[in-house]
Amino acid sequence: xxxxxxxxxxxxxxxxxxxxxxxxxxxxxxxxxxxxxxxxxxxxxxxxxxxxxxxxxxxxxxxxxxxxxxxxxxxxxxxxxxxxxxxxxxxxxxxxxxxxxxxxxxxxxxxxxxxxxxxxxxxxxxxxxxxxxxxxxxxxxxxxxxxxxxxxxxxxxxxxxxxxxxxxxxxxxxxxxxxxxxxxxxxxxxxxxxxxxxxxxxxxxxxxxxxxxxxxxxxxxxxxxxxxxxxxxxxxxxxxxxxxxxxxxxxxxxxxxxxxxxxxxxxxxxxxxxxxxxxxxxxxxxxxxxxxxxxxxxxxxxxx
Ligand SMILES: C[S@@+](CC[C@H](N)C(=O)[O-])C[C@H]1O[C@@H](n2cnc3c(N)ncnc32)[C@H](O)[C@@H]1O
Numbered sequence: 480x481x482x483x484x485x486x487x488x489x490x491x492x493x494x495x496x497x498x499x500x501x502x503x504x505x506x507x508x509x510x511x512x513x514x515x516x517x518x519x520x521x522x523x524x525x526x527x528x529x530x531x532x533x534x535x536x537x538x539x540x541x542x543x544x545x546x547x548x549x550x551x552x553x554x555x556x557x558x559x560x561x562x563x564x565x566x567x568x569x570x571x572x573x574x575x576x577x578x579x580x581x582x583x584x585x586x587x588x589x590x591x592x593x594x595x596x597x598x599x600x601x602x603x604x605x606x607x608x609x610x611x612x613x614x615x616x617x618x619x620x621x622x623x624x625x626x627x628x629x630x631x632x633x634x635x636x637x638x639x640x641x642x643x644x645x646x647x648x649x650x651x652x653x654x655x656x657x658x659x660x661x662x663x664x665x666x667x668x669x670x671x672x673x674x675x676x677x678x679x680x681x682x683x684x685x686x687x688x689x690x691x692x693x694x695x696x697x698x699x700x701x702x703x704x705x706x707x708x709x710x711x712x713x714x715x716x717x718x719x720x721x722x723x724x725x726x727x728x729x730x731x732x733x734x735x736x737x738x739x740x741x742x743x744x745x746x747x748x749x750x751x752x753x754x755x756x757x758x759x760x761x762x763x764x765x766x767x768x769x770x771x772x773x774x775x776x777x778x779x780x781x782x783x
Contacts, residue, residue, distance in 0.1 A: 481505035484724075485731040490693065491716045492707055492734060496727045499699035499720040500541075503548035506718070511552045512618060512694035513715075515685055515706050517562040517677055518545065524674045527723035539570060545699060546574055552697065556618050558689040559610040562588070562677065568606040580610040583617070588681060589655040592663075607654070607681075609689075618694065621649045623687040632756035650684065656757040658740055668739050670729060673703035679740045682709040690715050704730025712738050 701719030
């Protein structure tokens with residue numbers, strides 16, 4: 480029997496050390512409400528025990544195996560998110576569609592500071608693929624993730640005051656902003672010796688939009704522990720699986736100490752205060768405070 484190596488209660492939080500394909504086989508069928516998966520990209524990253532430089536065919540076979548293992552545990556109103564770069568996004572989309580899932584959104588996580596290169600355009604995005612088994616009956620809580628609309632924040636359009644959620648909208652499918660940069664350098668969230676750590680706000684958006692308190696969130700590639708750390712803070716149950724025992728120990732320590740940004744923002748609120756507008760456009764009234772670092776072409780410079 481597979482047992483979690485680390486465990487916390489209220490809400491139940493479990494960390495398993497091992498290959499997610501094996502651990503997932505031991506979990507009950509259709510028991511999970513939300514899957515977030517950020518797999519190794521096969522980019523020769525030093526993840527510890529895991530070999531991240533497999534022949535392409537082997538990597539694809541591995542990809543289809545873990546996708547299917549996750550599908551077995553996902554329940555009928557559940558959502559399945561995958562964070563994946565250009566190389567393998569298409570294969571994952573086709574595989575999940577063949578398995579009968581519906582694509583709800585193909586989101587883009589946009590960041591600045593991509594790796595410098597001259598041979599092609601600098602990569603500044605990862606795909607955040609959002610699938611569900613049942614579009615109509617999926618868990619979907621848009622009111623938990625609203626943000627100021629451009630129409631309200633930039634143009635001051637009075638019609639936006641008459642809507643059900645005055646001045647607010649569901650976020651766009653391209654995600655960026657001050658807290659959305661890659662976690663590197665002296666970023667406050669950074670966990671030393673972890674590779675490809677994802678920002679807390681990214682998981683906060685997904686967990687708030689696609690689950691409710693008490694629901695079960697699964698991350699088959701836990702890494703530094705972002706998913707379980709945010710899920711626990713938002714009072715969701717969670718399961719994280721990590722191949723490297725050193726990474727798993729570090730992730731568990733992080734889960735225990737809690738998130739950095741969410742804590743500062745008063746995370747206990749079931750519905751957070753909407754963030755500042757993240758529009759690229761300057762405010763139409765030039766004296767406005769929302770006009771941060773305008774450039775001559777009317778775009779703000781990046782605040783990431
Ligand atoms: C891209 S990182 C995840 C980063 C994570 N989202 C975060 O915010 O820190 C991928 C992680 O998956 C782990 N891993 C690789 N193969 C695995 C497998 N077969 N089962 C479980 N974990 C695996 C690696 O050790 C690495 O920590």
